Amino acid sequence: MKNKLTYIAALFIGAQFMGSCKKDLDVNPRERILESNYYKTPEQAFSSLISVYDQFGNQSGGYLTKLNIFSSGSDDHYAGGDSPSDLGDLQAMNNYTVSSLSGAPSYLWGKGFTGVYRANIFLQKVEEIQMDASTKNRYIAEAKALRAIFYFDLVRIFKNIPLILKPVETSDWYNVLQVPPADVYKQIELDLKEAIPNLPLTVPRNTEGGRLTQGAAHAVLGKVYLWQEKFADAATEFADVNGPSPGTTPSKYGYVLMSKFEDLYKLANKFNSESILEISYNSTSNMGWGNVGSGEGNVAGIMSGPRNYNILIPDKAPDYVSGWSVMPFTKEFFALIHFDPRNKPTVANLDSLEKAGIVTYKHANDNTGYFVEKYAGRVSTKANSGQLELNFPYNLYEIRLADTYLMEAEAVLKSGGAVGAGSRAYAALNAVRARVGLKPVDVTMDNIIKERRIELAAEGQRWFDLVRWGLAPAKLAFKGFVAGKNETLPIPNGELNNTKIVQSKEWGGTK
Known part of the structure; x- marks a missing residue:
């Protein structure tokens, strides 16, 4: 929602929970906004809510994002970069040498619990603000749904985590305890169920695009059920999202597949x-090399571009911006998608362009010649101000309709529902294929797995899917994935010092 709402700088009131990033600010004491003086007006309530949303798309100062971390760990991508030592935190995920001292776990823990912290502060303080009751209820619903989303990532990634539902005083940090994952999932479900009635069915795209709706909350809840193997419940949630006739008519939330797959990735x-x-990201925040992660530009554009990109024949070459060669596709993935209609909108094929004498580029670390096209940085989409390479306005999908169609087909199949021709599951799976001109296939796990891999490539879903299906040990063995360990990440070492939090057994701990 960052480029659709008037953003006030993300509110960082109070200390951040357990080791999350702190920034020194040169503040005039006379202009300082204290927590005790804030949360008085509807405008301040809205600003605080936006600070919770802001954490959803957080990018670290070290260029880490949830997308590039888990893409690097998947079988679709390598970490890439200039050399095997470039962007070491991504290399550690790529090679499964990640540890409790690595940057990726620390970033993901801090990102998630900062979001939880902001949501908890908001939920505590908003009750004191005099404002329209329906608006307040909507804000509360959004904060609860966001808290559920943060906790869903945290419990999937780390498993053994604290469950904190109100602001924690600094004097109590030491005493925070972890809870069973089942308790976290129970709270996630409760937050989403309480949020749904007070969320809008739809929001105006031009002014509120990115804000949570009932459909989004139902989709997240369906995914939460799917992770817990509550397949019938998941199917019910996805059916609500997908509407009465998947692929034929819009759902009550207005969701319908885009007619052209490639149009999903156009800025318009x-x-x-x-x-x-x-x-959501935008090109107007003026993020620079000295404050990476503080603005609203999408760093994926510069990171995923081919390194030392050089155009030899201008009228035949794409206007890619020279990038850092992060997340190149594996040759095995390219062989899978090569003759699929979604190939060109998904893969930037530098291998073919170079062989044709149209461009040159540096064959950097783990080069395959196949880069991400979906949000490739281009000269035509660079920002007009700030550090141009860091301010690409491409948005990223967390969940889209093709995703929920495929998840519904899976949930129905695994719950023993009807999957033959004429069934909802059959219609949902094959609507995704029909959109790109492919013939129908049977609803089997092999077909669903293949379809999700191609349709959602480079959208951050593959690693989580492999873990959820129990396929990660086999599919990621070539990268060093260890079964019974690498399905989660280690709790960051900084969270273990001077607290009662203990490391998970998978990582040498006792929890």
Whole structure:
């Protein structure tokens, strides 16, 4: 929602929970905004809510994002970069040498618990503000749904985590305890169920694009059920999202597949009819090399571009911006998608362009010649101000309709529901294929797995899917994945010092 709402700088009132990033500010004491003086007006309530949303799309000062971390760990991508030592935290995920001292776990823990902290502060303080009751209820619903989303990532990634539902005083940090994952999932479900009635069915794209809706909350809840193998419950939630006739008519939330797959990734189509939960970025925040992660530009554009890109024949070459060669596709993935209609909108094929004498580029670390096209940085989409390479306005999909169609087909199949021709599951799976001109296939796990891999490539879903299906040990063995360990990340070492939090057994601890 970052480029659709007037953003006030993300509110950082109080200390951040357990080791999250702290920034020194040169503040005039006379202009300082104290927590005790804030949360008085509807405008301040809205600003505080936006600070919770802001954490949803957080990017670290070291260029880490949830997308590039888990893409690097998947079988679709390598970490890439200039050399095997470039962007070491991504290399550690790529090679499964990640540890409790690595940057990726620390970033993901801090990102998630900072979001939880902000949501808890908001939920505590908003009750004191005199404002329209329906608006307040909507804000509370959004904060609860966001807290659920943060906790869903945290419990999937780390498993053994604290469950904190109100602001924790600094004097109590030491005494915070972890809870069973089942308790976290129970709270996630409760937050989403309490939020749904007070969320709007739809929001105006041009002014509120990115804000949570009932459909988005139902989609997240369906995914939460799917992770817990509550397949019948998941199917019910996805059916609500997908509407009575998947692939034929819009759902009550207005969701319908875009007619052309490639149009999903055009800047003009942000918050389109297929978008359910979307992370928004813009090109106007003037983010620079000295404050990476503090602005609203999408760093994926520069990171995923080919390094030392050089155009030899201008009228035949794409206007890619020379980037850092992060997240190149594996040759195995390219062989899978090569003859699929979604190939060109998904893969920037530098290998073919170079062989044709149209461009040159540096064959950097783990080069395959196949880069991400979906949000490739281009000269035509660079920002007009700030450090141009860091301020690409591409949004990222967290959940979109093709995703929920495929998850419904899986949930129905695994719950023993009807999957033959004429069934909802059959219609949902094959609507995704029909959109790109492919013939129908049977609803089997092999077909669903293949379809999700191609359709959602480079959208951050593959690693989580492999873990959820129990396929990660086999599919990621070539990268060093260890079964019974690498399905989660280690709790960061900084969270273990001077607290009662203990490391998970998978990582040498006792929890």
